[in-house]
Amino acid sequence: MANWVYPLGTAADGPWDVSLGTSDSSLTVEGWAHTGLKVATLAAGAAVELPSADEERIVVPLNGSFTVTVDGTDYPLAGRPSVFSGPSDVLYSGSGRAVSISSSDGGRVAVATAPAKASYPTRLVPAADTPVELRGAGNCSRQVHNFGTPAALEADRFIVCEVLTPAGNWSSYPPHKHDEEKDGETHLEEIYYFETQVAAGSGAPSDADAIGYQRVYASDERPIDVSAEVRTGDVVLVPYGWHGPAMAAPGYDLYYLNVMAGPGPVREWLISDDPHHGWVRQTWDTLNVDPRLPFGA
Numbered sequence: 001m002a003n004w005v006y007p008l009g010t011a012a013d014g015p016w017d018v019s020l021g022t023s024d025s026s027l028t029v030e031g032w033a034h035t036g037l038k039v040a041t042l043a044a045g046a047a048v049e050l051p052s053a054d055e056e057r058i059v060v061p062l063n064g065s066f067t068v069t070v071d072g073t074d075y076p077l078a079g080r081p082s083v084f085s086g087p088s089d090v091l092y093s094g095s096g097r098a099v100s101i102s103s104s105d106g107g108r109v110a111v112a113t114a115p116a117k118a119s120y121p122t123r124l125v126p127a128a129d130t131p132v133e134l135r136g137a138g139n140c141s142r143q144v145h146n147f148g149t150p151a152a153l154e155a156d157r158f159i160v161c162e163v164l165t166p167a168g169n170w171s172s173y174p175p176h177k178h179d180e181e182k183d184g185e186t187h188l189e190e191i192y193y194f195e196t197q198v199a200a201g202s203g204a205p206s207d208a209d210a211i212g213y214q215r216v217y218a219s220d221e222r223p224i225d226v227s228a229e230v231r232t233g234d235v236v237l238v239p240y241g242w243h244g245p246a247m248a249a250p251g252y253d254l255y256y257l258n259v260m261a262g263p264g265p266v267r268e269w270l271i272s273d274d275p276h277h278g279w280v281r282q283t284w285d286t287l288n289v290d291p292r293l294p295f296g297a
Contacts, residue, residue, distance in 0.1 A: 002030040004216065004226055008233030015048050016040050018193065018235055022113045023053035031239055034189045034261040035158065036113035039233070040101070042066075047102035048109075056116040057099060058148050058160050059091040060257060062195065064107015068093070069100040070122050078127065079107060083195050083255040084164060086296020087130035087145045092123045092153060110193060112148070114158035114261040125153065134289050140280070141290035142171040150267050158261040159188070159269050165212075165248040165255075166292040167199035172244030174277040177219045178260070178270065179240035186270045188262040190238040192246065194230040195255040202251045212254040213247040219274075230254075242274045253295075 006020065013019035013026050020027060021036030036055065039062070040048045050057065059068050061079035068075045068091045077089040093099050095116035101109055125147050133144040146152050148160025165171040178188045196210035214236045216226035224241045228234070248254035260269065273281070 002032070002239070004224065004237045004239065005228045006235040006237075008231065011235060017233060020191070020235060020237070023055050023115075024051060029237065032189065032237065034114060034263060035191050035259045037191050037193055037235065037259055038111040038113070039108065039193065041108045042101075042103045042106050044104065044106040046106070047100055050099040050111065052096055052098045054095055054116060055113045056095045056120070056156050056158060057093045058112045058158075059093070059099070059101060060110045060112065060162070061088045061090075062108040062110055064103055064105060064109070066101055066103045066107065066109055069102075070097050073122075075124050080127075082197065083162065084197055084253055084295050086294070087127040087132060087147065089127050090125045090147050092120070092125065092148070092155060094120045094122050095156065097122070110257055112158060112160045112257065112259040114156070114259070116156040118156040120154050120156060123153065132294060134293050137284035137289050138287035139169050139290070140173055140284065141166065141169055141293055143293050143295055149269070155267065157267060158259060159267065160257070160259050162255065162257045163246070164295045165246065165253065166290055167202065167248050167253050168250040169248050169290060170245035171248070171254070172246040174280045175215070175242040175244040175274040176271040177240070177242050177274075178272070179219060181264045184270055185272050186262060186266065186268050187264050188260040188269065190243070191259040192236040192238065193257040194234045194236070195232040196230070197253050199251055199253050204251055208251070210252040211249050212252065213249065215245055216241050216243040218242070
């Protein structure tokens, strides 16, 4: 069975902390074809390069500020202190373009990718223009930054967003899937890149170990069974199957960057809920959104 869980360090490649599914990744994942992710931690003054390829890319600062150079034009990304500080400027490069990413002061940056046939213009999406959604209610409340969704960004294949979940809450819930092309559902691979932090006011000791959990399980005859403990820098791949919840353990906030794309004719996120658990959505009508949201307010 293919490996779907990559703790920090297990998908490293050269200057990259994570390099999975991209055109230049040296690590091959059997059966993985439609999405990719790279993450780098840059020292002050350092840079990473991505060669021209038939893949579209979106550069997402995780912490720190960056300058992205595409076709000889520099695009400053103001970035943020951490992923829990609210949205960041991001840059969509389109496909067929070499990309250089540098940082004067250092920081950590992610690049979401997908093989692309159509080319779209390079576009800077400022943090102030990022649609912020508060999804769910009660202990299923979470915050979604929809900078790379079809409604927010013109692109060829991928759908990219980030989700922040307060300590003790569940995201990606009810469990759902998007592994078939049919009415009401699209076939999309999905990448989860995680970061965690000790929740503000938790009273945690200095050696606290901020953790979360991710669940993926079979929706048909194809086997998959993931119950992963995750920390900052870990990646879980979802090729198919029911997935969720992504659980923020009590005392620890959870972040994940989602990258989705697939072989279908439309770029759209259409899902089917696990019929055993879909009823939970109806309970949100009588609950308030968690008052700890939004992060970065």
